[in-house]
Amino acid sequence: LAKTTQPISMDSYEGQEVNITCSHNNIATNDYITWYQQFPSQGPRFIIQGYKTKVTNEVASLFIPADRKSSTLSLPRVSLSDTAVYYCLALKAAGNKLTFGGGTRVLVKP
Amino acid sequence: GAGVSQSPSNKVTEKGKDVELRCDPISGHTALYWYRQSLGQGLEFLIYFQGNSAPDKSGLPSDRFSAERTGGSVSTLTIQRTQQEDSAVYLCASSLAGGTDQPQHFGDGTRLSIL
Numbered sequence: 001l002a003k004t005t006q007p008i009s010m011d012s013y014e015g016q017e018v019n020i021t022c023s024h025n026n027i028a029t030n031d032y033i034t035w036y037q038q039f040p041s042q043g044p045r046f047i048i049q050g051y052k053t054k055v056t057n058e059v060a061s062l063f064i065p066a067d068r069k070s071s072t073l074s075l076p077r078v079s080l081s082d083t084a085v086y087y088c089l090a091l092k093a094a095g096n097k098l099t100f101g102g103g104t105r106v107l108v109k110p
Numbered sequence: 111g112a113g114v115s116q117s118p119s120n121k122v123t124e125k126g127k128d129v130e131l132r133c134d135p136i137s138g139h140t141a142l143y144w145y146r147q148s149l150g151q152g153l154e155f156l157i158y159f160q161g162n163s164a165p166d167k168s169g170l171p172s173d174r175f176s177a178e179r180t181g182g183s184v185s186t187l188t189i190q191r192t193q194q195e196d197s198a199v200y201l202c203a204s205s206l207a208g209g210t211d212q213p214q215h216f217g218d219g220t221r222l223s224i225l
Contacts, residue, residue: 032211043114043201043216044153087152098145098153098203098214 004088009105018075020104022088025069031090033064033071038085038103047086048073075106083108112136114217116202122223125194131187131220135204143203143214144177144187153201159185160207189222197224 006022024033032051036044048055050062050071061074075082085103115134123129135142144156155169159179170176174192179185189196199221203214 034213041218041221043203043218046213046215049211049213098143098155102152 004090006086006088006104008102009107011107011109012078013109014079015077018078018082018106018108020073020075020086020088020106021070022073023070024088024090027068027090031068033062033068034089034091035060035062035073036087036089036098038087044087078106078108080108080110082106114202114204114215116200116217116220118220119218120221120223122225123192124225125192127192128188128190129192129222131189131200131202131222133185133187133202133204133217135183135185135202136215137183138206139204139215140182140207141205141212141214142179142185143205144185145201145203146198147201147219148198156187156200192222192224194224197222 003026004022004024006020010018010020012018032049034049035047037047038044048057048060048062050064052064052068055062063072063074073086083106085105087103089098114136117132121129140161142159146154146156157170157177158166174190177185177187187200199219201216201219203216205212205214
């Protein structure tokens with residue numbers, strides 16, 4: 001499990017785009033980059049996963065540069081309900097013991 | 111559709127008592143995980159079941175902790191002789207298989223408080 005570093009917190013406003021960058025300098029060849037979202041009193045929820053370039057789903061986009069040493073989660077047009085903690089992980093292909101760090105606490109203001 | 115279900119949602123017990131926490135994974139998911147999350151902290155891996163293979167118990171913090179998975183479905187996490195430091199939210203997750211490309215789906219956890 002590669003060590004990841006992400007900002008502790010970010011503030012935004014409704015309707016804005018939120019970009020959270022995660023660094024994983026020691027990412028291994030077979031690591032996938034995965035993001036989870038967690039609301040208070042709930043379990044983490046899978047948002048998006050990618051290996052390289054760009055991945056987009058109905059919730060977010062994930063941008064991964066060619067060197068894969070960082071990744072950026074992009075949340076388009078956030079709403080108040082996007083206030084949560086967002087966790088970035090770089091996982092090896094074998095072994096799936098998720099170890100979340102502190103994550104990024106995103107606060108969306110009206 | 112049905113997600114991962116955990117029970118009870120809250121458990122308060124006295125120090126020294128045994129507790130059992132239950133997890134019902136998503137139907138068809140062969141991989142099941144238990145984690146612990148202390149207040150304001152990240153996730154701590156406890157144990158991992160994959161199909162009929164021997165479980166990976168490498169994250170269990172002491173021999174007071176044990177888990178079983180019957181019939182490849184429901185799992186029970188047991189904590190014997192509970193201590194105050196066991197207070198945390200215990201989360202269960204399941205995935206289609208054990209591969210990295212299979213995201214884990216979490217329940218909402220059991221909040222355990224040891225008095």
